[in-house]
Amino acid sequence: MDIKYLSDDKGKITGVFIPIEEWERLQKQYNITEEAPADSGAKLQQSLADALKKAKPSEE
Numbered sequence: 001m002d003i004k005y006l007s008d009d010k011g012k013i014t015g016v017f018i019p020i021e022e023w024e025r026l027q028k029q030y031n032i033t034e035e036a037p038a039d040s041g042a043k044l045q046q047s048l049a050d051a052l053k054k055a056k057p058s059e060e
Contacts, residue, residue: 002022003016003018004018016052030043
């Protein structure tokens with residue numbers, strides 16, 4: 001997954017950008033529709049959090 005991070009002027013991550021192809025794949029995989037709120041996908045949220053951990057090295 002090609003994840004791009006958005007950050008403010010202090011370097012704090014404020015958002016994540018994923019390509020539309022990835023978004024469409026996630027919509028199909030987790031049955032996300034325009035009518036359904038995205039917050040109904042707890043599994044999607046966990047998967048994205050896991051992907052974020054893999055893409056961003058730990059700050060320890």
